[in-house]
Amino acid sequence: MPWSLAICWLFFGWPLNASPYQDSMPSVEGRLELWQSYRLASINKEESASLAVFEKAAATFSANHPDSKEAAGFVATAELMKVESMTNLLVKLESFLKWKSELETSIANQPTDADLRLFRLSVQLHVPSILSYSGDIDEDSAMIWMALESGFWGLDSRHETFVREIFKTFELSPTHSKDEN
Numbered sequence: 511m512p513w514s515l516a517i518c519w520l521f522f523g524w525p526l527n528a529s530p531y532q533d534s535m536p537s538v539e540g541r542l543e544l545w546q547s548y549r550l551a552s553i554n555k556e557e558s559a560s561l562a563v564f565e566k567a568a569a570t571f572s573a574n575h576p577d578s579k580e581a582a583g584f585v586a587t588a589e590l591m592k593v594e595s596m597t598n599l600l601v602k603l604e605s606f607l608k609w610k611s612e613l614e615t616s617i618a619n620q621p622t623d624a625d626l627r628l629f630r631l632s633v634q635l636h637v638p639s640i641l642s643y644s645g646d647i648d649e650d651s652a653m654i655w656m657a658l659e660s661g662f663w664g665l666d667s668r669h670e671t672f673v674r675e676i677f678k679t680f681e682l683s684p685t686h687s688k689d690e691n
Contacts, residue, residue: 538665540575541625543567544584545669551591552632552672558595564588580623583616587629594636610643624657628673635680648685651677655684 544567551564565588572581589609596602613633617626631650637643654673657663663670677683 538662540571542666544571544625545663545666548587548629549669549672551588555591555594561588561591561595564591579619580616580626583613583620583623583626583629586610586612586616587633590633606637606641622653624654624662627653627657628676632676635676647682651682652684 544564547564547567550560554560565585568581568584568588572578572585575581586609590606590613593602593605593609596605610633613626613630617623617630620626627650631647631654634644634647634650655677658670658673663673
């Protein structure tokens with residue numbers, strides 16, 4: 511009968527969706543500096559110092575959470591924000607494609623991460639339409655809205671307000687993009 515106990519323990523006592531990195535996954539509290547620096551960089555796009563602060567926060571987050579599947583996406587977002595100020599169009603396009611791919615890989619690895627979805631939404635809303643990078647606006651908007659409603663950014667009321675302002679500014683809703691209005 512010991513094998514039946516083992517089977518019961520396996521099916522009822524073992525968390526089937528447990529991740530081997532669960533203990534090393536960053537907490538929401540660990541993202542507060544990242545949120546603050548992202549807001550600063552988003553609001554003050556023309557100031558390279560603001561972008562450098564976000565870039566440093568993303569790199570620090572990545573260094574502090576080496577097993578985080580999200581960290582590479584945070585770094586990619588900082589790099590994508592830098593692309594906007596580049597002047598050489600070929601370098602700009604190459605950089606955009608490289609860092610877009612990094613962000614997409616991070617989202618594929620962590621599809622429910624609200625910050626990654628917010629960062630991708632922000633990039634999609636700001637890139638020229640010729641780059642055809644707007645296909646996930648509806649899905650990202652819906653996931654971001656669910657994160658807002660669940661209080662994901664509740665530890666930082668300024669960031670939560672900032673995210674809500676994105677919805678207002680770009681006339682987004684949880685169910686449709688501004689193009690459907």
